[in-house]
Amino acid sequence: MTAAELIEQVQSRYEGELTEAEARSSVQAWLGVPAVDITKMAQFIVEEWGPLHLSTISGNDRGDHIDLIYHFVADGVSLNVRTAVDKGVDEIETITPIVPAAIMYEREITDMFGVTMAGHPDPRRLVLPEDWPEGDYPLRRDNIGAEEGVKDNGQT
DSSP states (O other): OOHHHHHHHHHHHOOSOOSEEEEEETTEEEEEOOGGGHHHHHHHHHHHHOSOEEEEEEEEEOSSEEEEEEEEEETTEEEEEEEEEETTTOEEEOOTTTOTTHHHHHHHHHHHHOOEEETOSOOSOSSSOTTSOTTOOTTOTTOTTHHHHHHTTTOO
């Protein structure tokens, strides 16, 4: 299957809202969904192309929101699903019950960006120590601790 064919299948079968649908090459597809629909899209992907591989979940601070990108491999195509989590909301439903491989990636996103995964079965910190200051997220542009860390080379 090509990325264009995968996009075509999604557009014809998926019943939720798509904010983005693009085949960037024959093996790279990009989809976008509203944050409230991420579990619906994950369920759709699993039902259509499961079993599949979740490579990772990445994040990108865009100023007023955090982009989360779920990187799947489905039927030989790199399927990237983007959603935007508004700052101030900072919460999205976990996909771990649908895609168990998401468990560690979601914990990392919470540590690094402060996006809480509602319903996550194991919300403990993953990469930051337990005594890390609450509200200090290393990969957020509005991270209040970033300036201090630069001044003293990260030593407190």
